[in-house]
Amino acid sequence: MDKKDWLILQTVYAEKNITKAAELLYISQPTLTYRLQQIEKEFDIKLFYRGRRGVDFTEQGELLVKYAKDMLKQQQEMEELLWNSGNEVRGTLRLSVSRTFAFYRLPQILKAFNEKFPKVEFHVNTGVNIDVVQSIYKQEAHIGIVRGDHSWPSKKITITEENITILSSEEIDLTDLPSKRRISYKTDPTLEMVIDNWWKEHFSTPPISNMNVDNVEIAKRMVLNGLGYCIAPSIVLEKNDKLHKIFLSDTTGSPIIWKTRILYREELMELAMVREFVHFLQEYHCHYFENESLN
Structure with a gap:
């Protein structure tokens, strides 16, 4: 067995389907079937049974x-050590990233790093x-x-610090917030708790929530179209956004x-x-926030 066989076994096991595995591995189904049969002969075992x-x-x-696996x-660890033992920086960098950061910041970062x-x-x-934390633990x-x-x-x-912000398409008074329509979105439970605690410290009635969308970007689009306000970290703000902002304070x-x-291991x-x-x-x-403050 070699690296190709290891990949074949891992892919077939993950997909539980020969046709799908062949597509992912970019080989024909007969070639994949033949290689699996050769592995069975080599070890004198039955790898799997086909079912419906x-x-x-x-x-x-x-x-x-x-x-x-x-x-x-x-092999991956050995390759990384060999490639990084000299002066040249090379290899495959494995990243696990929060969706919001990946959407608003990661593409620019990877482009700049890849240029260097x-x-x-x-x-x-x-x-x-x-999910990110678990992938690092594993x-x-x-x-x-x-x-x-x-x-x-x-x-x-810590690489960034942001304000948590009330975003609206038109200027609103903080005291009027309980009577305004709020657009909620699925997010990290920790952020939800921070926002909920802030609300309870300032208001005695729950918010009027008329929309609950999948992510903060959809929520922001709804706000831009005057359908309500949302509370979100300031990472979602972009240069051309015409939004009114109120920063939350304790x-x-x-x-x-x-x-x-x-997060990483030392x-x-x-x-x-x-x-x-x-x-x-x-x-x-550091440079990003310096430029932001100049603008």
Whole structure:
């Protein structure tokens, strides 16, 4: 067995379907079937049984899939160490990123980093913050970019701090907010709790929620069209947005801040691509906010 066989086993196991696996691997179905038969002959086992809903792996087949997964991970780690042992920065940087940060900031960051280090490739997964934290714990990603406060035992660096903001298409008075229509959106439970606590500290009645949409970008579009207000971190604000803003503050008058952090394991700083990306993120956002303040 070699790397191609490990990938074949992992893909067939994940898809539970020979046709789909062949498509993902860019090989013909007969070629994939033949290679699977050769693996069975090599180990004198039955990998799986075909059923109406796809393939069901045997106990021996699952053991071989686990071996394949371990071998692919070991090879990846070896390649990373070899590529990062010299002066050249190269390899595949695995990132797990909060969806909101990925939407508003990540494309520009990756473009700028790739211009500086063209031999670095990216493998990016986006999701809610809890998914990002779990992927770092499972060592599925080198670096996680999360928003809000999350428990993490290793390195954690704040790269941005934002205001949480009431956004509306026209100027509104804060005292009138309970009578206005609010557009809610699915977001991190921690952010929801921060917003809910602020509301309870300032108002005795719940908000009038007339819309509940999938994400903050849809909510912002609704606000731009005068359909209500929303409460969101200031990352969603873009230069051409004609929105009125009220920054939330606590009972002492201090602004309520929402932070973006990078999470990683300290030992990964031995990899040049990880080390350079962490430093790049810190410098990038320093320059970004300097330019924002000038504008």
